[in-house]
Amino acid sequence: MRDKLGKYVSSINTLKVEERVLFYNTLILAEEGAGKTNLACKIRNYIIDNGVATLYLDFSNSDENSIELRYKDEHFNYIRFDESEEFQEKFDALVSAKKHIYMATDPSYFSNKRDITSKLTTTLQHKGLLESYYYFFHDIENLNGFYTKFEDFLLYMLNFLNLKKYGLTFLAQPHSTFENPQIKLLFTFLYLGKCSNIEYFNTSSLKKFPKNRFFYQYRTNYHTLLFNDIKSNVVQIDEYVFEE
Numbered sequence: 001m002r003d004k005l006g007k008y009v010s011s012i013n014t015l016k017v018e019e020r021v022l023f024y025n026t027l028i029l030a031e032e033g034a035g036k037t038n039l040a041c042k043i044r045n046y047i048i049d050n051g052v053a054t055l056y057l058d059f060s061n062s063d064e065n066s067i068e069l070r071y072k073d074e075h076f077n078y079i080r081f082d083e084s085e086e087f088q089e090k091f092d093a094l095v096s097a098k099k100h101i102y103m104a105t106d107p108s109y110f111s112n113k114r115d116i117t118s119k120l121t122t123t124l125q126h127k128g129l130l131e132s133y134y135y136f137f138h139d140i141e142n143l144n145g146f147y148t149k150f151e152d153f154l155l156y157m158l159n160f161l162n163l164k165k166y167g168l169t170f171l172a173q174p175h176s177t178f179e180n181p182q183i184k185l186l187f188t189f190l191y192l193g194k195c196s197n198i199e200y201f202n203t204s205s206l207k208k209f210p211k212n213r214f215f216y217q218y219r220t221n222y223h224t225l226l227f228n229d230i231k232s233n234v235v236q237i238d239e240y241v242f243e244e
Contacts, residue, residue, distance in 0.1 A: 002045040006237040009213070015235045017046045020221060022134065025161070025186055026169040028214075029178060029200075030193025035212035036171045039191060039237050040136060041070050043169055047134045048075055052166060053098040055129060056136040061106040070242040075100035081109060083119045095128040107139075125163065135168040161186065174200040188228075190217040191235075212237040 005015045026043065028036045047054055056071070064078045077099045079091060094101050109120040129135075161168075170187075174195045177183065184190070191214040195206040206215060216235045219228035 001049050002042070003049075004238065005039070005042050006212070006235050009234040009236055015216070015233075015237075017043060019050070021167065021189065022047065022050060022052060023165075023167050024188035024219075025167045026189040026191070027178065027184075027187040028169065028171045028191045028193070029174050029195070030191070030214070031173055031195055033211065034193035034195075034209065035214070035237055036193065037068060037138075038070075038212060038240055039214065040138065040169055040171050041068075042237065042240050044136065045240070048100065053133045054100045054136065055133045056100075056102045057124075057138060058102065058104050059107050059137070059139045061104045063104070067102065070240055071102060073242055076102055078102050078104070080104040081106070081120060081123070083109070088123075091123065091126075092128075095126060095133075098128075098132055125160065130163050131165055134166040135164070137168060137170045139170075139172040176200075188219045191215070192217075212239060 003016045003018075005017060007014050021043065028039055030036050044054055044056065054075075058067070061080070067078070077094055079087070079094065079101060081087065081103055091101075091103075105120065110118050124135075167188075172178070174192075174197060179200070192201055192203065192206055193214045194209040194211075195201075195203075200206075203215060209215075213234065213236050215232065217230055217232045219230055222228065
């Protein structure tokens with residue numbers, strides 16, 4: 001079981017993922033080169049080891065040749081989203097077989113009108129996905145167009161999470177969208193990596209973080225009268241290197 005993520009900076013204790021990460025939501029925020037993809041890949045390995053299928057959405061619409069080697073293991077099944085019948089048939093076949101999917105996606109396929117449901121939104125709410133898959137949303141290049149097209153992000157996510165059996169991991173560069181308290185409440189596990197803009201989360205120490213070091217916040221697994229307590233630690237994530 002690949003449950004070890006790294007270690008706590010302030011102690012010799014090991015940071016491990018637990019079974020509840022399958023059902024709760026993780027937010028990973030950091031600037032380019034800080035280790036978001038590495039952390040997400042290690043979480044993905046844990047999800048796979050638990051026998052849960054994964055859908056990895058790459059919103060920079062990457063070509064297959066440009067995707068990092070660490071994702072190209074025996075579970076790698078690449079597909080590029082479009083609105084054709086050919087795509088839908090191939091996608092349906094992968095979902096029916098509960099294959100792990102890496103889907104390159106252009107965010108322009110999202111509708112920018114609240115009263116219109118795009119085919120991309122419909123695809124993400126495929127019954128087979130909702131019942132059997134853990135999702136990864138990766139806004140790799142932090143395109144402004146992503147947030148323009150996904151302007152109803154909060155409302156969509158609230159509805160979406162009510163439908164899903166498993167959780168999700170969302171990766172992005174810091175953005176004002178994630179300052180929204182309602183957005184933060186959607187996530188049980190939050191990792192903040194290197195960020196030079198101290199306006200985000202008001203944590204100036206983040207700008208000095210080396211690669212793969214994160215400010216880790218998590219909601220405890222026991223309930224208080226109001227909300228679960230939030231604990232915080234600085235953690236160093238191990239580098240995952242996949243060899244063919």
